[in-house]
Ligand SMILES: O=C(O)C(=O)C[C@H](O)C(=O)CO
């Protein structure tokens with residue numbers, strides 16, 4: 001699995017575009033019939049893309065996590081960003097429509113993935129897994145698309161009207177660390193997470209999806225007074241260290257999976273910045 005070591009904010013001003021992209025942008029998670037993983041040392045989170053196109057895939061372990069099986073001392077949240085698929089966890093099958101979320105608790109041993117409708121309009125299933133170390137076991141739980149806690153945010157007049165679905169969180173599906181959900185921009189709205197924020201207690205990763213092939217999201221990162229941008233395509237992820245803002249504007253409409261891990265699970269524990277204070 002690819003390793004991305006942790007960075008601190010003073011490294012950012014010295015980075016050129018290629019280094020910024022190499023450290024914070026994850027481009028190749030999804031490839032037909034393969035499982036691709038990236039280990040970020042920011043809160044020891046692992047991002048995995050699982051794409052069972054023509055055959056089922058089984059998640060194995062990796063030398064970098066030194067465990068007999070992937071979930072031996074980890075938990076994970078999974079969102080299906082492709083067509084309908086299924087995940088079998090120690091013999092129990094869960095069917096995930098596009099946008100559904102499955103939490104897998106510590107201790108799950110045999111975990112496999114399959115597509116159920118690889119010729120449908122959304123193509124084969126594409127499972128995005130975000131995993132973090134876990135100290136205990138919470139039940140493996142499925143959430144249907146659009147369920148969980150729904151928050152309506154923003155305004156069409158500021159081009160940031162969006163629906164945020166919280167799936168794994170303090171008052172929803174229980175976990176040790178992972179907080180996870182999906183945000184979908186309304187038609188005509190292009191800005192996510194504006195006004196922007198940081199949360200020095202947690203890292204966060206975004207996976208942009210449902211972005212047309214020719215479109216891009218201009219994602220803003222870095223300390224609020226020293227920002228940089230990354231140009232991001234469909235099904236590409238961003239690693240946001242705890243000190244980094246994470247906000248973006250699309251050239252066309254899109255959704256994204258957001259997931260966090262770290263010191264606390266309090267979604268509203270954010271340090272907000274007005275855009276006038278950003279640089
Ligand atoms: O649209 C938004 O705003 C978000 O989805 C924000 C993320 O959920 C986030 O950054 C949580 O800390």
Ligand SMILES: [Zn+2]
Nearest residue numbers: 197199204246
């Ligand atoms: Zn955030």
